Amino acid sequence: MHSFSSFHAKSFLLLLTFLCFINIAVTEEGFCSAPSISDDTNSNNQPLYAKVTNPTLSPSHLQDLPGFTRSVYKSDHALITPESHVFSPLPDWSNTLGAYLVSPAMGSHFVMYIAKMQESSKSGLPPKHVERFAFVLQGLVTFTNASGTGQTLTVDSFAYLPPNSEHLFESDESATLVIFERRYSYLEDHIPEPIVGSTDQQALLDTPGEVFQLRKLLPTSLSYDFNIHIMDFQPGEFLNVKEVHYNQHGLLLLEGQGIYRLGDSWYPVEAGDAIWMAPFVPQWYAALGKIPTRYLLYKDVNRNPL
Structure with a gap:
């Protein structure tokens, strides 16, 4: 009987200790807390799209793990993450x-x-019959069109150039662009404008x-045989259509x-990640974290798939 009571007393003490740890976790860091992928100060103290041009690996404890990539x-x-980008001089x-x-x-096409x-x-010019879309991620860029008119493009600005259009992007300091190019699919009596x-x-x-x-x-x-969409999600929002x-x-x-489903795989994704989706791959997205999601999406449109 004595040993039975002692066993229950020890069990009770262990339960109290466990509840104490739970209380600490809840009050100080949140239940089941883990290192945050996002920097909560991102939207307040850093420029727009700062994590695209200054990405970090996540989770943080894997930053220095040799050979690690989420790509x-x-x-x-394909999921192409910033730690596996390979830069070389652009032709x-x-x-x-x-x-x-x-x-x-x-x-892809x-x-x-x-x-x-x-x-x-x-900048250089794309090949013949290739159209170009440029979106500014960081810095200032001077854009000059075929007539010689120049204007300054800031972060969140863009320019579309039809195939065989003379144009120039210049920068006096560092600037970062994301660029889409494809061979234009000509359609009789339809001519795209810059x-x-x-x-x-x-x-x-x-x-x-x-x-x-x-x-x-x-x-x-x-x-126009493609479009570029900007899509915004609040935390917790997700695509209804799969x-x-x-x-x-x-x-x-x-x-x-957030989480992106591609085919039968589910990928944690964050600012700076790039994705390619082939025709007919199942796709779905849910936004997570504490700040809104925004992504830029290329989509081919207005042409018969035949």
Whole structure:
């Protein structure tokens, strides 16, 4: 009887100790706390899209693990994370390093790359019949069109150039662009025009059945064979439709973090991550963390898949 009571007393003490630890965890760090992927001060103390141009590995305890990467390449999708970017001089550009994140070698019909312009840098022209879309992630860029008119592009600004358009991007200091290029799919009696703008100038569009906010950066007319969408999610919001379609996507996560489903795989993602989605790969996203998610999405449109 004595040993039975002693056993219960010890069990009670262990239970109290355990509850004490639980209380500490809840009151000081939160239940089941773990190192945060996001910096809560990001939106207050850092420039817009700072984590794209100054990424960090997550979780933090894996930052210095040799050989570690979250990047994945499969036949119908790829996740390319910042720790595996490989930069080299961009052909025909001066003082500019580029990292290709999506290319036809994967099976895509477009390229997506990061261009890091340095002091006194200039862009080159894409190949013949190739259209270009450039979006400023960091710094200031001077854009000059075919008529010689120049204007300054700041973060969140963009320019679309139809195929065979003379143009120039220049930077006196460091600047970072994400660029999409593809061979234009000509359509009789439809000619695309150059477009220059910024995200905040684009109207919010209706998204029936969905909760995210949507902006389209290019016109939806038949002259344009792709569009660039800016999609915003509040923490906890997610796509309602589990999409499977013929369109290809190239995606760059600009802010926030979440979970992306691609095929049968589920990937934690954060600002700075790039994704390629082949036709008909199942896809779905949910925003997590404490700050909103924003991503930039390439989508081919307005052409018969035949």
